[in-house]
Amino acid sequence: MKMSKPALISSVAFALITTFTGTTAALAASATEDKMKSTGAVTMGVRESSIPMSYTTGDSRFDGYHVEICRMILNDVKAKLGMSTLRINYQPVTSQNRVPLVQNGTVDIECGTTTNNVNRAKDVSFANTLYVEEVRIAVKANSGINSISQLAGKKVATTTGTTSVQLLRKHEKANGVNFDEVYGKDHADSFLLLESGRADAFVMDGSILAGNIANSKNPKDYKIVGEVLSTEPIAIMVRKDDPEFLADVNAAIAKIAASGKLPALWNKWFLAPIPPKNIVVGLELSPATKNAWANPNNKPAEDYQQKK
Amino acid sequence: MALDMGVFCKSTLDGEVVEHCFSALFGLGHNADPSYLDWLMKAWGWTLAVAGLGLIIALVVGAVMGTLRTLPNTGRLSRVLVHLSTAWVELFRNIPVLVQVFLWYHVIPAFFLPLKALPSYWLVSIALGFFTSARIAEQVRAGIQSLPSGQRAAATALGLTTPQTYRYIILPMALRIVIPPLTSESMNVIKNSSVAFAVSVPELTLFAMQAQEETSHGVEIYLAVTGLYALSAFSVNRVMAAIEKRSRIPGFITASSDTSLAH
Numbered sequence: 001m002k003m004s005k006p007a008l009i010s011s012v013a014f015a016l017i018t019t020f021t022g023t024t025a026a027l028a029a030s031a032t033e034d035k036m037k038s039t040g041a042v043t044m045g046v047r048e049s050s051i052p053m054s055y056t057t058g059d060s061r062f063d064g065y066h067v068e069i070c071r072m073i074l075n076d077v078k079a080k081l082g083m084s085t086l087r088i089n090y091q092p093v094t095s096q097n098r099v100p101l102v103q104n105g106t107v108d109i110e111c112g113t114t115t116n117n118v119n120r121a122k123d124v125s126f127a128n129t130l131y132v133e134e135v136r137i138a139v140k141a142n143s144g145i146n147s148i149s150q151l152a153g154k155k156v157a158t159t160t161g162t163t164s165v166q167l168l169r170k171h172e173k174a175n176g177v178n179f180d181e182v183y184g185k186d187h188a189d190s191f192l193l194l195e196s197g198r199a200d201a202f203v204m205d206g207s208i209l210a211g212n213i214a215n216s217k218n219p220k221d222y223k224i225v226g227e228v229l230s231t232e233p234i235a236i237m238v239r240k241d242d243p244e245f246l247a248d249v250n251a252a253i254a255k256i257a258a259s260g261k262l263p264a265l266w267n268k269w270f271l272a273p274i275p276p277k278n279i280v281v282g283l284e285l286s287p288a289t290k291n292a293w294a295n296p297n298n299k300p301a302e303d304y305q306q307k308k
Numbered sequence: 309m310a311l312d313m314g315v316f317c318k319s320t321l322d323g324e325v326v327e328h329c330f331s332a333l334f335g336l337g338h339n340a341d342p343s344y345l346d347w348l349m350k351a352w353g354w355t356l357a358v359a360g361l362g363l364i365i366a367l368v369v370g371a372v373m374g375t376l377r378t379l380p381n382t383g384r385l386s387r388v389l390v391h392l393s394t395a396w397v398e399l400f401r402n403i404p405v406l407v408q409v410f411l412w413y414h415v416i417p418a419f420f421l422p423l424k425a426l427p428s429y430w431l432v433s434i435a436l437g438f439f440t441s442a443r444i445a446e447q448v449r450a451g452i453q454s455l456p457s458g459q460r461a462a463a464t465a466l467g468l469t470t471p472q473t474y475r476y477i478i479l480p481m482a483l484r485i486v487i488p489p490l491t492s493e494s495m496n497v498i499k500n501s502s503v504a505f506a507v508s509v510p511e512l513t514l515f516a517m518q519a520q521e522e523t524s525h526g527v528e529i530y531l532a533v534t535g536l537y538a539l540s541a542f543s544v545n546r547v548m549a550a551i552e553k554r555s556r557i558p559g560f561i562t563a564s565s566d567t568s569l570a571h
Contacts, residue, residue: 095521096517096520096521096526099524100526119523119524120524122524123524157508160505160514160517160518161517161518161521162521163521163522165518165522166320166321166522169320169321170321170322173321181508181510182428182508183505183508183510183514183518184508185505185506189506192414193508196414196418
């Protein structure tokens with residue numbers, strides 16, 4: 001009760017706020033940039049524990065692949081606005097409140113692990129994709145499980161409030177198999193279910209699996225196996241009614257891509273030791289992500305499913 | 309943003325509207341292509357199951373522990389029982405309920421392996437039941453201690469043993485006195501059962517968090533879930549009110565205007 005109730009209340013409150021303030025009238029060409037100019041500050045939405053995309057390194061400091069890119073983007077926007085300093089406020093967000101917070105203007109730019117899909121694109125805008133997530137299966141290395149077909153009748157963990165839950169359900173229906181789903185309340189909790197043997201597999205985004213395995217007591221005890229269950233573009237999120245800011249963000253992304261810094265950023269966050277504990281996530285650059293870098297786009301996840 | 313309650317008629321698989329929307333109410337139709345309404349009803353069932361089981365455990369254990377705390381100091385056994393029940397109450401009411409749920413789910417089964425075989429909703433019900441039992445025990449104790457000391461003295465004078473005194477004199481009075489706070493406690497169990505989502509019981513709170521993510525209709529989903537929680541708690545309230553009315557002894561300990569009769 002101590003934890004779940006505030007979460008519930010805040011979700012409802014945010015939902016209500018967005019109901020009544022859904023249309024923040026755009027007074028100028030870019031409301032976000034006007035606000036940055038007048039207040040000298042910008043609010044970046046970040047995640048607490050989405051290693052290595054966006055996470056806290058302790059002491060209210062945040063870092064990660066998306067966070068670093070966002071800082072580069074904001075630097076470009078600052079230069080465009082001719083400002084000498086721009087203070088970045090970090091606002092931790094959750095899977096439940098990130099869309100409402102961007103909608104109501106609390107967060108100006110969300111740099112977390114948000115899947116770009118058609119449903120969300122009705123409420124917010126997505127910048128061009130810089131990371132394509134592949135949903136995979138993590139199992140214990142000695143379990144002998146190598147494919148999703150071997151999971152029939154087994155206990156499969158996934159995290160409440162993620163797209164993977166629906167994905168598993170669809171897979172069950174399509175293939176006539178039955179998993180025994182167990183839901184963790186967050187990724188760390190789902191991983192604990194796998195670790196303690198309450199689940200035989202953990203189905204989730206590859207980067208999250210790799211991050212949790214790298215962070216575990218014995219990373220060698222786990223492995224990521226099987227086919228890619230789903231491919232989803234993860235994108236930076238901005239407000240819907242501000243196309244000028246979106247264009248500036250995309251221009252900055254194009255500049256970063258053109259400068260050839262992206263492979264180095266990938267190495268820094270996915271293949272090299274990262275703070276605070278100097279763990280190595282160890283996720284190789286996927287062809288899908290490489291493709292997104294080469295062809296800047298903000299296609300929603302639905303387009304990726306059709307290609308398969 | 310207008311409310312779109314049609315979201316509950318959508319399939320949980322592809323988001324298309326299903327034809328059998330209202331057969332889902334109360335789980336009547338076992339639909340092969342479940343809608344969000346089907347899922348909501350199922351989740352409600354889990355909430356009621358966890359809360360119901362937790363409430364039974366809480367009432368039984370709470371009544372026993374509350375009674376034991378008031379035992380007269382007549383020997384070594386009664387002193388041990390008083391200490392035991394006091395320890396029980398202090399242990400379970402001083403730990404937050406969510407922490408207790410995690411302890412029962414993750415920690416205790418690591419030491420007592422047979423518990424691993426229990427389904428998770430049992431473990432949550434035990435955690436919820438024991439947490440609430442500490443609170444009920446205190447209310448039962450308050451009820452017993454609110455009785456005039458003459459009652460116990462009269463029972464002793466009649467030659468009743470301690471168990472007989474409790475069975476025939478003290479508990480019939482005390483349990484009637486504590487029905488109003490027990491009503492609140494029973495309603496609390498329904499609401500506290502929302503912690504079960506944390507250990508993967510697919511109940512209303514878990515449904516709300518997952519369904520609002522899938523449908524982006526958080527307002528409608530949370531309205532429905534709030535309504536069901538309120539309805540469940542209010543039903544418990546009405547049942548307890550009926551019990552209170554049925555068990556009332558006219559002119560005795562109840563909210564009688566003639567208070568002098570109670571003494």
